Amino acid sequence: MREALSKILASPVFSNSARMSRFLQLAVERTLEHRGEELKEYVIGVEVFDRPPSFDPRIDPIVRVEARRLRAKLKTYYESEGCHDELIVSLPTGCYTPVFTLRQAADRAVGPATGTTENSIAVLPFVNLSTEPDSDYFSDGLTEELSHGLTRLEGLRVMAWRSAAHWKDRQQDLREIGRQLNVSSLVVGTVRRSGARLRVIVQLVDAASGQVLWSETYDRQVEDLFTIQQEISASIVRSLKLRLAGTPEPGAGKARARNIEVYDLYLRGRFHFNKRTREGLDKAIQIFEQVIERDPEFAPAYSGLADALSLQVDFGMGPLQPNEAMPRAKAAALRAIELDPTLAEAHTSLGSITGLHEWRWAEAERHYRRAIELNPGYVMAHHWYASDFLMLLGRFDEAFREMDIAVRLDPLSAALNENVAHLLLIARRYDEALEKQLELQELDPYYYKCYTGMGRIYIQQGLYPQAIEMLLKGRSLAGDVPFILGALGQAYALDGREPEARATLARLDELACERYVPSSTFAVVHCGLGERDRALDWLERGCRRAEVTLPALGVHPVYDPLRGDPRFTAILKQMGLADVLPQQHSA
DSSP states (O other), rough: OHHHHHHHHHHHHTTHHHHHHHHHHHHHHHHHHGGGGGHHHHHHHHSSSSSOOOOOTTTTOHHHHHHHHHHHHHHHHTTTTTTTEEEEEEETTTTTOEEEEEEEEHTTSSSSOOOSSEEEEEEEEEOOOOSTTTHHHHHHHHHHHHHHHTTTTTTEEEEEEEHHHHGGGGOOOHHHHHHTTTOOOEEEEEEEEETTTTEEEEEEETTTTTOOOEEEEEEGGGGHHHHHHHHHHHHHHHTTTHHHHHHHTTTTOOOSSSSHHHHHHHHHHHHHTTTTTTTHHHHHHHHHHHHHHHHHHHHHHHHHHEEEEEEEHHHHHHHSHHHHHHHEEEEEEEHHHHTTTTTTTHHHHHHHHHHTTOOOHHHHHHHHHHHHHOOOOOOHHHHHHHIIITTHHHTTTHHHHHHHHHHHSTTHHHHHHHHOOOOOOTTTTTHHHHHHHHHHHHHTTTTTHHHHHHHHHHHTTHHHHHHHHHHHHHHHOOOHHHHHHHHHHHHHHHHHHHHHHHHHHHHHHHTTSSSSSOOOHHHHHHHTOOHHHHHHHHHHHEEEEEOOOOGGGOGGGGGGGGTTHHHHHHHHTTTTTTSSSOHHHHH
């Protein structure tokens, strides 16, 4: 039994999950020592999850949540590398004492069911063999663009770049990568750039067997990059011709850069945009503007500029106020559509802008739907349609469906998984939201939003000390992000720590002298302090500035204490939400 435990803990399913391993090890060891009766929620919470002696399982569901996740992980293990294990360890529902059973011989003969769809592919990051410094942007950009071009092929499910990039600089068996991404084919390769010369080696691999289906080496001039991308896409289509016959050429209808220098600069902009940091977005905006100056006809640069400006405002990371940044973003998105009406990215950008900033909800939905029609494989269209439109209008069932599509296309994206947890929070499904945030913590323990997200959930559950702990952890990773400070000030206030709440308001005032700080961050602190009129003053100010965070008022539980106040209802009406939200939110 201990040998079986050791094998489980050493597997990829458990090796990167310290808490799950501690949980399983404690349960197995206590059972083998005939001390299974000690496996109660309190003991597990204190010994495994480091809860204090005052831990009360009735109000903190951590053990129940983690037990569900442990059962799911064991199921995953026995469907993959443990499919031939003779001894099976399971954790029955309703208890924490493991059960050991022998697998039947017939069961051992059956391999794991992958559930992989036939028409599915992932483009893994090409290995950068260039000797030039800071050249990763080129190899990453090449593979990201190739991946995005393939999304336009009808009938092919393409894994999003962010999930495929999870394996950048990692050595791992291709069959295991295919299993984890749930795809049938993988594209792998290397890029070597030396001055004007370019060598690209590409292979198409069957994910189940590891067999190379097609391989090619391109020794060309750098200026031939566009042709190389076309030839790679065409070869992939030919290799899968039985499944993809009659599909359009990847990238059809997409405006092209005038020359390779402009395209090279555009790839640099995408590289910095993908970092999603304050510095990264600043740099991306500067580079996209340079691209547009050099090639005013290159539509993707305008779309990239629109998204970078919008995210700066959405994240509270930019120097501009919403009424300065968002009109610039809209102008860029409109220009992109003028240059290329088939560009799904630009329609997605415009959907977000017309919804969040202009509150023209019907027009926003038309743009989202058009983006998905043009490119059903474009992850951001499904993502933003769910989080920036459907959720805000209280259409939760539709939002979950769109988010599910996005996650299936990009399962390892920390941002997407955090948005699923946020949607669960907005839907008042707090235990499930916490479970999702804990999963995200294991996926990316350095992603600050998994901690701040847990903090917000704990606030709604009335667990204010735990909320403060998580929000401080997130702050230590991300710095003084206004949204973190707002939630932290609210938690301090609700925990009776008024001096700390006032100090947080003072810090927000300081930040507002340096850069844009959303009015809602001040409002939630005053709401926590019980100062309804001051909270409403700030929300009305935000409404006058058409801040993109304001539409969340209609559905976010943090604003429940204000519902029914005539001033609050007037704000919802001004945003066009009072008549479209479900009654419980608009009242």
